[in-house]
Amino acid sequence: MDSPVKFTGTADYVATDDLTIAVNAAVTLERPLLVKGEPGTGKTELARQVAGALGLPIIEWHIKSTTRAQQGLYEYDAVSRLRDSQLGDARVHDVSNYIRRGKLWQAFAAPDRVVLLIDEIDKADIEFPNDLLQELDRMEFHVYETGETIRAETRPIVIITSNNEKELPDAFLRRCFFHYIRFPDADTMKRIVAVHHPGIKEALLTTALTRFYELRETPGLKKKPSTSEVLDWLKLLLAEDLAPEDLKGGGQDALPRLHGALLKNEQDVHLFERLAFMARRER
Known part of the structure; x- marks a missing residue:
């Protein structure tokens, strides 16, 4: 062993x-x-x-x-062997020539x-x-x-x-x-982000992850964003040089900035649009 x-x-x-x-x-x-x-x-x-x-x-x-x-085991190409036999190819005498691993x-x-x-x-x-x-x-x-x-x-x-x-x-x-x-909790997610985006400012990371987990836990969401999607979103936030305040603007029920990295179907986009509309009416 x-x-x-x-x-x-x-x-x-x-x-x-x-x-x-x-x-x-x-x-x-x-x-x-x-x-x-x-x-x-x-x-x-x-x-x-x-x-x-x-x-x-x-x-x-x-x-x-x-x-x-x-x-996954192998495939035997009988068609090629038949064709080669018709052409008189000497390879036909060794069947292993037609075995693909x-x-x-x-x-x-x-x-x-x-x-x-x-x-x-x-x-x-x-x-x-x-x-x-x-x-x-x-x-x-x-x-x-x-x-x-x-x-x-x-x-x-x-x-x-x-x-x-x-x-x-x-x-x-x-x-x-x-x-x-299991889907990573916030502390584990911070460790993951540190691997992919070292040096990200703590205030931006904390605000972004708070928005992200709020979004993930929204009732009625059809497809919850994954780890790879939050990493893409953070990459965009850094590229746009956004500040923590830029992520708080619309309130909890509004669409987050650059939401196309997180929400991948129109039903979920419409869900947040409806929630934002309802939140504005209640003010």
Whole structure:
């Protein structure tokens, strides 16, 4: 077994204590780490930071609605082989010329330990996670066209992300170590902001985050802004050289300055416009 490794966060990624515990527990148990949380809370970036902190290569498999589990193992290009046979190409005698390695094969065949990211697994068909159960459990699979078995000599660190768009099968969940990344509280958010915008003035940061959390907690909001969106908003505030007073002008229910970085649909914009109108009528 490999020597123990410990993830403690990085200078570029603020990891809470419970998150570092989850990462290290999954490594110790040699089970995939399933990370859920709101979009924009750093799930994908976690895998990259774990790889960087432990000095390991990373292999990223980004899942789409059309992705099939078999693609993670390998794909056999029978059409190209048929075409080459019709052209008399000598390559047809070696079927391995038509096998394209998937991300799991690449991770299993790596000479040293790697981090394997399976990103947004909930985008795929509901059967997708079940189709990977055996391969992720045994860290091996069979290639029927060549008769070979691909087996991981060194077990990769597997990190799987989900935005909770659909429920994952119980059999799959049993094989994972689970962690939910909670939305950062104000103190944690200040630490995150310090990484991305060092030197931001305390008064501006405090006022901006107060407005941001008020906005997030507004009843009826369809899409709550995420960590990545508040970082974009703060970048704009700094670029415009706005003062704390510029963020207080319209009152709690008014649209914040440069709100396009925070509100991403017209329903939420209309909601704040209505709240601002009602607040003005009550004055």
